[in-house]
Amino acid sequence: MATPLSLRVFEAEARIYRRTWRGSVFSSFLNPILYMVAMGLGIGSLVDANMPGGVDGVPYLTFIAPGILVATAMQTGATEGAWKVLGGILFDKTWESRLASPIGTRGLLLGHLLWSSARVLFVSVIFAVIISAFRIAPLLESLLAVAPAVLVGTAMVSATTAFTVRQDTYAGLPLYFRFIVIPMFLFSGAFFPVTQLPGWLQPFAVATPMYHGVELARAIVVDQSPAIAWWVSTLYLLVWIIGFGILGVGPLRKRLKP
Amino acid sequence: MQDLIKATGLTKMFGDFTAVDGIDFSVSQGETFGFLGPNGAGKTSTMRMIGATSPVSGGELTVLGLDPQADGPRLRSRLGVVPQENNLDDELSVYDNLMMYGRYFDMPRADIKAKISELLEFVQLTDKKDAKVQTLSGGMKRRAVIARGLVNTPDVFILDEPTTGLDPQARHILWDRLYRLKQQGVTLIITTHYMDEAEQLCDRLVVMDDGKIVAEGSPSGLIDEYAPGEVVELRFPVGVLETLNGQIEQLAPRTEILADRALLYTRDAEHTIASLTAQGLEPETVLARRSTLEDVFLRLTGRTLVE
Numbered sequence: 001m002a003t004p005l006s007l008r009v010f011e012a013e014a015r016i017y018r019r020t021w022r023g024s025v026f027s028s029f030l031n032p033i034l035y036m037v038a039m040g041l042g043i044g045s046l047v048d049a050n051m052p053g054g055v056d057g058v059p060y061l062t063f064i065a066p067g068i069l070v071a072t073a074m075q076t077g078a079t080e081g082a083w084k085v086l087g088g089i090l091f092d093k094t095w096e097s098r099l100a101s102p103i104g105t106r107g108l109l110l111g112h113l114l115w116s117s118a119r120v121l122f123v124s125v126i127f128a129v130i131i132s133a134f135r136i137a138p139l140l141e142s143l144l145a146v147a148p149a150v151l152v153g154t155a156m157v158s159a160t161t162a163f164t165v166r167q168d169t170y171a172g173l174p175l176y177f178r179f180i181v182i183p184m185f186l187f188s189g190a191f192f193p194v195t196q197l198p199g200w201l202q203p204f205a206v207a208t209p210m211y212h213g214v215e216l217a218r219a220i221v222v223d224q225s226p227a228i229a230w231w232v233s234t235l236y237l238l239v240w241i242i243g244f245g246i247l248g249v250g251p252l253r254k255r256l257k258p
Numbered sequence: 259m260q261d262l263i264k265a266t267g268l269t270k271m272f273g274d275f276t277a278v279d280g281i282d283f284s285v286s287q288g289e290t291f292g293f294l295g296p297n298g299a300g301k302t303s304t305m306r307m308i309g310a311t312s313p314v315s316g317g318e319l320t321v322l323g324l325d326p327q328a329d330g331p332r333l334r335s336r337l338g339v340v341p342q343e344n345n346l347d348d349e350l351s352v353y354d355n356l357m358m359y360g361r362y363f364d365m366p367r368a369d370i371k372a373k374i375s376e377l378l379e380f381v382q383l384t385d386k387k388d389a390k391v392q393t394l395s396g397g398m399k400r401r402a403v404i405a406r407g408l409v410n411t412p413d414v415f416i417l418d419e420p421t422t423g424l425d426p427q428a429r430h431i432l433w434d435r436l437y438r439l440k441q442q443g444v445t446l447i448i449t450t451h452y453m454d455e456a457e458q459l460c461d462r463l464v465v466m467d468d469g470k471i472v473a474e475g476s477p478s479g480l481i482d483e484y485a486p487g488e489v490v491e492l493r494f495p496v497g498v499l500e501t502l503n504g505q506i507e508q509l510a511p512r513t514e515i516l517a518d519r520a521l522l523y524t525r526d527a528e529h530t531i532a533s534l535t536a537q538g539l540e541p542e543t544v545l546a547r548r549s550t551l552e553d554v555f556l557r558l559t560g561r562t563l564v565e
């Protein structure tokens with residue numbers, strides 16, 4: 001029986017990734033270490049000196065570790081849905097070539113989502129290992145925190161792809177990163193509690209997928225219960241993944257099968 | 259003979275714009291069928307509809323007995339496509355590109371591997387198997403795309419402007435390979451705006467202009483019908499052609515005055531050249547040749563046509 005063709009797209013992406021995997025694995029290890037040292041230990045020593053009770057009851061390093069895990073997953077997801085996608089449909093048109101085969105638009109998009117979330121998974125697992133290496137949480141707990149990170153990353157692949165397939169030039173993507181991705185990275189509760197934000201801004205932070213992932217990951221790592229019930233946040237992230245996935249199909253089809 | 263492809267009133271609209279305007283044609287097994295026409299004639303849109311990568315706006319189309327709308331994936335699994343642009347992954351090797359593509363057809367890796375060796379042999383790229391695509395010349399890339407299109411052993415091979423942008427030598431290598439495919443009985447569909455390409459390869463062709471089919475036949479049949487006999491091509495120094503009002507037209511039953519030259523359609527080129535001298539005309543160059551599809555096209559589309 002024929003294997004679902006989206007797995008063939010997954011396989012193709014893996015073949016393409018093989019070309020650059022060394023550099024990619026290296027930076028997947030280096031990034032979390034840099035963040036942990038600079039923010040967790042560097043800034044953390046100042047924070048902890050001023051807040052004897054810790055941030056939300058834990059040392060700053062412990063507070064931000066799950067946050068940066070999810071923030072990195074978020075950023076990885078957004079990146080996977082951006083230039084590579086636009087290249088495939090606009091520049092080298094390799095996505096177009098795939099549609100001359102039995103693969104359809106939906107299979108193409110699903111394969112892309114699967115591969116991209118595998119990339120997020122990979123990056124997050126490495127991050128979790130580093131977290132436990134810094135003795136912030138046991139390995140098992142850190143690995144458990146990978147689950148919300150992957151949900152957030154996949155939600156961002158989905159949303160970013162839905163944005164990218166509507167672009168006619170490269171001009172929109174830098175703006176998207178500047179005004180959506182970077183603010184989300186900074187203000188969704190990874191580096192400080194969203195309650196520190198002005199009241200009117202808080203709903204925006206809570207609406208981001210990243211906020212929900214940060215809350216879940218932090219709850220797992222510091223053994224607290226999240227501000228919002230875990231199943232509500234999970235459901236919210238799934239809505240992002242599926243909703244934006246569906247929103248991407250139409251423009252992609254229009255683009256590749258005019 | 260059974261029709262592999264049959265179109266009736268086939269139409270493609272983009273909003274208000276009609277790219278393909280109700281065309282009829284059929285292609286039978288083993289035939290090499292051409293769509294000849296200038297850029298924007300609707301050739302690529304037609305090809306994409308046949309290849310089930312663009313929805314049909316109107317009319318009927320069956321390819322290999324299947325409806326491209328309803329049976330897209332099943333149909334595409336039996337087609338080979340060479341698109342106008344080489345959409346290979348530039349940073350992967352030729353082998354990886356072909357392997358990746360074969361996997362889209364759900365073929366087992368071992369089968370694809372064997373097929374790749376065979377195809378690279380066929381397109382004369384065996385020694386470039388592990389070379390990155392971006393290091394290949396234009397002609398080699400084109401041959402790699404042709405090999406990619408043949409990975410799934412298609413029943414119909416669709417080529418959209420296979421040699422556009424290639425140098426003459428590269429074109430001849432490609433024509434030779436396509437001719438061999440034809441000899442093997444593969445049904446080829448080709449679009450081109452090169453008249454010589456259509457003459458070299460096509461058993462039968464349609465001439466398209468502005469979304470419509472303006473003529474259909476074999477290359478020689480079309481020439482006999484629309485541009486019989488011989489052609490005398492005259493070139494004059496810049497500015498002279500405009501001063502000869504009426505003189506050229508008297509030299510042959512049908513003439514075409516183009517921007518840079520005059521074409522005289524005649525039964526007997528020698529006789530026409532003789533009368534040229536008798537008239538006291540002194541063109542810079544005089545060339546007698548047989549009519550080609552280019553002359554057919556000029557006649558049919560009426561561009562710069564002077565009766």
